[in-house]
Each structure stands twice: as C-alpha cells, then as structure tokens.
Amino acid sequence: MLQGGSHPLIDRHRASALAQLKAEGLPSRKVERYKYTDVRAMLEPDFGLNFSRLPLRFDPRSLYRCKVPGLGSTLHYVVGDMVEHKTGGQQDGSFFVGSMTEFAKRSPELFSTYYNKVGGDSLAALNTMLVQDGLVIWIGKGHKADNLIQVVNLSVGSVPMMANRRQLIIMEEGAEASILCCNHSSTAQPHLATEVVEAFLGEGSHLQYYQIEDSAEASSLLGTANFVQQGASRLDYASVTLSGGTSRRTVNVSLEGVGADLVMSGLVIADGSQHTDNNLLVTHCAPGCHSDMLYKYILDGSSTGAFAGKVMVRPGAQQTDSQQTNANLCVSPQAHMYTQPMLEIYADDVKCNHGSTVGQMYEAALFYMAQRGIGPDEGRLLLQQAFAWDVVLRIGLLPLRQRLMSMVEERFRRGTSLCGDCAMCQTPNS
Amino acid sequence: MLEIKNLHATVEGKEILKGINLTVKPGEIHVLMGPNGSGKSTLSNVLVGNPQYTVTEGSVTFRGKDLLQMPAEDRSHEGLFMSFQQPVEIPGVSMNNFMRAALNAKRKYQGLPPIGGGDFLKLVKEKRELVGLDASLTRRGVNEGFSGGEKKRNEIFQMAMLEPVLTILDETDSGLDVDALRIVAEGFNRLRTENTSAICITHYRRMLDYIKPDIVHVMLAGRIVRTGGPDLAYRIEEEGFDWLK
Numbered sequence: 001m002l003q004g005g006s007h008p009l010i011d012r013h014r015a016s017a018l019a020q021l022k023a024e025g026l027p028s029r030k031v032e033r034y035k036y037t038d039v040r041a042m043l044e045p046d047f048g049l050n051f052s053r054l055p056l057r058f059d060p061r062s063l064y065r066c067k068v069p070g071l072g073s074t075l076h077y078v079v080g081d082m083v084e085h086k087t088g089g090q091q092d093g094s095f096f097v098g099s100m101t102e103f104a105k106r107s108p109e110l111f112s113t114y115y116n117k118v119g120g121d122s123l124a125a126l127n128t129m130l131v132q133d134g135l136v137i138w139i140g141k142g143h144k145a146d147n148l149i150q151v152v153n154l155s156v157g158s159v160p161m162m163a164n165r166r167q168l169i170i171m172e173e174g175a176e177a178s179i180l181c182c183n184h185s186s187t188a189q190p191h192l193a194t195e196v197v198e199a200f201l202g203e204g205s206h207l208q209y210y211q212i213e214d215s216a217e218a219s220s221l222l223g224t225a226n227f228v229q230q231g232a233s234r235l236d237y238a239s240v241t242l243s244g245g246t247s248r249r250t251v252n253v254s255l256e257g258v259g260a261d262l263v264m265s266g267l268v269i270a271d272g273s274q275h276t277d278n279n280l281l282v283t284h285c286a287p288g289c290h291s292d293m294l295y296k297y298i299l300d301g302s303s304t305g306a307f308a309g310k311v312m313v314r315p316g317a318q319q320t321d322s323q324q325t326n327a328n329l330c331v332s333p334q335a336h337m338y339t340q341p342m343l344e345i346y347a348d349d350v351k352c353n354h355g356s357t358v359g360q361m362y363e364a365a366l367f368y369m370a371q372r373g374i375g376p377d378e379g380r381l382l383l384q385q386a387f388a389w390d391v392v393l394r395i396g397l398l399p400l401r402q403r404l405m406s407m408v409e410e411r412f413r414r415g416t417s418l419c420g421d422c423a424m425c426q427t428p429n430s
Numbered sequence: 431m432l433e434i435k436n437l438h439a440t441v442e443g444k445e446i447l448k449g450i451n452l453t454v455k456p457g458e459i460h461v462l463m464g465p466n467g468s469g470k471s472t473l474s475n476v477l478v479g480n481p482q483y484t485v486t487e488g489s490v491t492f493r494g495k496d497l498l499q500m501p502a503e504d505r506s507h508e509g510l511f512m513s514f515q516q517p518v519e520i521p522g523v524s525m526n527n528f529m530r531a532a533l534n535a536k537r538k539y540q541g542l543p544p545i546g547g548g549d550f551l552k553l554v555k556e557k558r559e560l561v562g563l564d565a566s567l568t569r570r571g572v573n574e575g576f577s578g579g580e581k582k583r584n585e586i587f588q589m590a591m592l593e594p595v596l597t598i599l600d601e602t603d604s605g606l607d608v609d610a611l612r613i614v615a616e617g618f619n620r621l622r623t624e625n626t627s628a629i630c631i632t633h634y635r636r637m638l639d640y641i642k643p644d645i646v647h648v649m650l651a652g653r654i655v656r657t658g659g660p661d662l663a664y665r666i667e668e669e670g671f672d673w674l675k
Contacts, residue, residue, distance in 0.1 A: 365520045368518040371512055372528070373533075374528075386522025
C-alpha cells in the first residue's frame with residue numbers, strides 16, 4: 001500500500017530505513033539528546049495514516065490564505081503529506097517547486113543524488129520508511145527566485161492522524177530563494193507530523209528559510225532538518241513557535257565550504273502544557289565560516305522548553321567565527337526551561353563564544369512602568385515583546401517581519417496568534 | 431492636595447517610617463532632607479505604591495481620594511509622578527512605545543480615546559524640546575545605554591509628557607554635574623504651574639539654587655523632626671544634621 005502511492009526512487013530507501021529503525025530503536029529518554037522529550041509517548045496514540053492517498057475533500061485555498069501583505073508569494077499547500085497539485089509545481093528551466101513524485105519523474109538523477117543523502121537518527125529513518133510524497137524546491141544555477149515560496153503545511157481531520165512530511169531543497173551555485181513554511185493544525189484530535197527537511201546550498205547561494213509553528217495543543221511534531229552549505233553560501237534560518245503541542249526539532253547545519261555564513265534564530269512562545277525542544281548542531285568543517293545562533297523562549301503556564309545547541313569546530317576549520325546565545329524568560333513559576341549550550345573545538349585559531357540565561361519577569365521594570373501608568377498586564381506585554389523582538393528583527397524580509405511582530409503581539413495579548421487573513425486563523429483551535 | 435497622617439511603613443519586616451505627617455498644598459514646593467537611611471526614599475516609594483513597601487498604619491489622601499487603596503498605575507493617572515533616583519533600563523521597549531502606552535493608559539482612565547500617531551509625535555517633539563532631550567534618545571530603548579544625566583533628563587521629559595499635579599523628585603540631583611543639574615532643574619521649572627506641587631528629596635543645597643522651595647523638612651529615623659523655610663536647608667548645609675538629633 002505504501003509503495004502504491006509513491007515513486008520508486010522514494011521506495012528504494014524504505015528497506016534500509018526500516019533496518020536502521022530496527023537496529024537503533026526509537027530514542028528513549030535515557031538517551032541524552034532526548035532526555036527532555038518523551039518520543040515514545042508521542043508515538044503511542046493509535047494514529048491513522050493515509051497510505052491509500054484518499055483525495056482531499058476540500059480546497060485548502062478557500063480556507064487557508066495566510067498571505068503576507070506587501071510580499072509577493074506563491075502558495076503551496078501540503079495537507080498531511082500530500083502536496084496539493086492544483087497550485088501546480090511552478091516550473092521552467094530555472095526552478096521547480098512541486099511534489100517529489102513529479103520531480104523524481106522529471107529529474108531522476110538529480111533526485112537520486114540528493115534524496116536522503118544526509119539521513120539522520122532513527123526518527124528521520126521512521127519518516128524515510130513511511131513517507132510517500134513531499135515537496136521539492138530546486139533553484140537552478142544563478143537563478144534568483146523573486147517571489148517568496150510559501151509552504152502551508154496543514155493537519156486536519158476528526159480522527160487521530162499521523163503525517164510524514166518531507167522537503168528537499170536544492171540550491172544550485174549562486175541561486176537565491178526565500179521559503180516560508182507555515183505549520184497549521186486546528187484539530188482537537190492528536191495529530192503527529194514527522195518531518196524531514198534536507199537542504200543543499202551550493203557555492204555562493206543564499207537561502208532564507210523560515211518556519212512558523214501555529215498549531216493546536218493536541219498536535220505534535222518530530223522534525224529533522226539537515227542543511228549542507230558549500231563555500232560562500234549563506235543560510236538565514238528562523239524557527240518561530242507561536243503555539244503548538246509537543247514538538248521536538250533536530251536541526252543540523254554543516255558548513256562544508258570556505259566562508260559559508262549561517263544566521264540561525266529561534267523564538268518559542270509557549271503556555272499551557274506546551275513543550276518545545278530544539279536540538280541544534282552546527283558543524284564548522286571548513287575554514288573562515290561564520291555562524292550566529294540566537295534562540296529565545298518565553299514560557300508561561302506550566303509549559304516546558306528544552307534547548308541543546310552544539311557548535312562543533314572540526315580540525316582545520318581555522319578562522320571560525322561562531323557565537324551562540326540562548327536566552328529564556330520563565331513568566332510563571334510553573335514553567336520550566338532546560339538549556340545546554342555546548343562548544344567542541346578541534347582547531348586553534350578560532351573565535352567562539354556561547355552563553356545561556358534563564359530569567360523571570362523584571363519586577364523593577366514592571367514597577368517603573370506602573371509608576372508611569374502602565375498597568376501590570378500591559379507592562380508584561382511590553383517586556384515580553386521586547387524580549388522577542390531581537391529574534392524577529394533578524395528576519396530578513398521586512399513585510400514578513402512586520403507580520404510576525406503583529407502576530408507575536410496578538411499572541412501575547414490574546415493568547416492566540418491570529419494572522420487574521422484566513423478562515424483557520426479566525427477560528428483557532430476549533 | 432496631599433495629606434499624609436501618621437504614616438508607618440516597613441520594608442522586609444523592618445519599620446522605616448514611624449509616623450509621618452505632611453500636608454502639601456497646590457503650588458507648593460516642599461524639600462525633604464535627611465541623612466542616609468532616614469526614610470526619605472521609603473516615603474516616596476510608599477506614596478507611588480512600590481509593592482516592596484508595606485504600610486502598617488496611617489492614611490494618605492491625594493486630591494480627596496484614598497491614595498493607599500489605589501494600584502500604582504492609578505496613582506499615576508491621578509497625577510502623581512516620581513522622578514526615580516535610579517531610573518530602570520528596559521532594553522527593547524522603545525521610549526516612543528513606552529510613552530505612548532503610558533499616555534494612552536492615562537487617557538483611557540480619563541475616558542478619552544487613544545492619541546493619534548501624528549498628534550503623539552508632535553507632542554513628543556514639543557516636550558522633548560522643552561527639556562532639551564536629544565531626538566535619538568526617544569527612539570532607543572527606555573533608558574538603554576543612557577548616561578546618568580540623560581536618564582535624569584529623560585525623567586523630566588516623561589514628567590512633561592504626563593503633566594502630573596504632584597511630582598516627587600527623588601534625589602534627581604545625584605550623579606549630575608553642575609551643567610546637567612541646571613538643565614534638568616530648568617526643565618522642571620518650565621513645567622511648574624500655580625496648581626502643580628512637588629516634593630524634592632535631596633542631600634544638597636545646590637539643587638535649591640534652581641528649584642526655590644517654600645517649605646523644608648528634615649527627616650531623622652523615620653520621622654519629620656523639623657520644618658522650616660529655605661533657611662533651614664542652608665543651616666543643614668553648614669552644620670549637618672547632628673544638631674537636630
């Protein structure tokens with residue numbers, strides 16, 4: 001049934017993925033990297049899977065617009081793991097955005113070269129074993145994609161469902177593109193998404209890759225993203241969690257060419273019993289690379305956050321310039337943050353620093369504001385916004401940055417992050 | 431305007447104020463002097479509702495209302511303003527956003543609609559020029575990276591924006607050089623009207639060269655032990671506080 005709805009070039013990786021999964025097993029909390037997230041519990045519900053590729057019963061475009069004002073964008077919908085073909089894979093000789101199945105048919109050699117090239121741990125193998133389709137974004141040599149490529153990942157349905165999403169991004173030499181992934185779910189039923197993103201940045205290419213998680217509390221995510229950067233390439237990566245249930249993201253970036261540049265940002269806003277775990281690894285393999293990581297968490301209610309960020313400087317990666325900061329604000333006494341910044345250096349001419357802080361609301365500032373007439377609710381809002389701003393300000397696209405600022409404000413003000421433009425956002429968590 | 435009767439207050443369980451009586455009428459400028467630890471700053475913090483201080487006895491009436499029953503923000507809306515001894519830095523919250531939130535909170539309390547963007551910026555410019563605050567500072571985070579003098583000038587700018595009826599200057603002169611003190615004091619004087627009052631806490635007479643007080647009080651060990659005219663400040667400058675003990 002799995003192979004009936006899938007391309008053979010995808011199918012041929014299943015057996016080895018299954019073997020890896022059998023050999024390694026699913027990670028338990030005894031494994032250091034998974035200490036704070038109970039992956040096995042996330043996989044416990046009796047999820048349904050749409051292996052028979054039942055067609056969509058609705059047109060996602062009529063419900064979910066999610067446009068960013070002032071920014072030309074092309075929208076691509078992925079419902080569960082099914083790429084919505086009505087928008088069409090936009091294609092000419094210079095770029096392709098569409099389903100993996102279609103791309104594998106058109107360019108089998110290219111697909112085979114990159115698909116599942118990096119792999120990952122047993123959770124990535126689980127995705128490889130089950131995935132039937134996904135999205136490919138290929139930007140040809142020297143091509144500059146004018147429009148923002150916006151991918152809307154939807155999770156819908158009235159029964160517990162599991163979706164296995166996949167993205168393959170290939171940036172040829174000198175290519176430029178901006179990708180925004182909006183993950184939405186609006187179901188009270190448990191929905192689990194496994195996700196693997198593989199991105200290859202060729203020499204001198206520039207990718208802006210942004211993810212916004214705005215999902216219901218019943219949803220959960222197990223994500224693995226692997227970015228491989230060649231010389232003088234630049235990656236701007238940001239992950240913004242406005243709401244979600246339980247999520248665990250592993251992001252690995254490998255700086256393999258001389259002078260590669262990485263700016264990595266994360267913002268987590270959580271309350272209730274939400275749990276967000278980011279496990280990051282940046283590997284400096286070549287000389288003269290730069291990486292700058294800033295992750296911030298704002299935790300309210302009894303939410304929990306976990307951050308493990310490791311910068312690895314391999315032998316020979318001289319003149320590495322790396323900084324890593326994780327700052328966290330526990331708004332309520334019940335919120336918990338676990339943070340672990342790490343540096344491992346095997347070169348002797350490098351500039352690396354890292355740091356982490358966990359703090360509470362700044363009472364002196366709240367009183368100062370109260371003396372000026374700003375009550376505690378508004379004061380807290382201003383402080384939380386201020387804490388979040390410097391992450392949002394790192395997002396390169398101004399209209400997106402402005403939209404995110406208003407969504408973050410709305411999130412703090414009302415507890416939701418309505419972008420106000422689509423039916424789903426107007427009826428959150430319904 | 432302000433009537434304090436037999437005010438007692440503690441901080442961290444220790445009694446600091448031990449029966450303060452003070453009446454401030456419209457248009458008056460009062461000066462509070464006293465050695466360190468005498469309770470001057472405690473009094474100002476109690477008046478503006480700092481939650482770290484606990485009132486154990488006494489009453490405070492401000493413009494006919496029970497001040498001690500109001501949350502700190504309502505005391506501000508009613509027209510009470512404190513220029514902080516050590517203004518707090520709030521990185522990331524721009525002065526403009528901060529001031530607009532403060533102004534709109536006050537307008538909401540008064541039943542007025544929020545101020546329009548254009549009107550707000552015009553008001554900022556007008557008040558900024560009144561107190562000589564550099565334009566770039568209102569675009570930065572609240573007090574973020576401001577020098578000592580800029581912080582104090584920023585306090586007077588906020589006072590100008592909020593137009594209080596009673597201002598407490600809590601050691602506004604501390605940490606200021608002569609020129610900065612003059613600029614801050616002149617800014618304060620420009621904002622005075624016959625209906626506005628002030629309580630000025632200071633260790634030094636030099637502040638009083640610019641801000642002419644009507645009444646001078648001396649605090650010792652949580653009580654006002656002597657009240658007089660401006661001459662009292664000059665005598666303390668020359669003789670210290672020992673003669674009052």
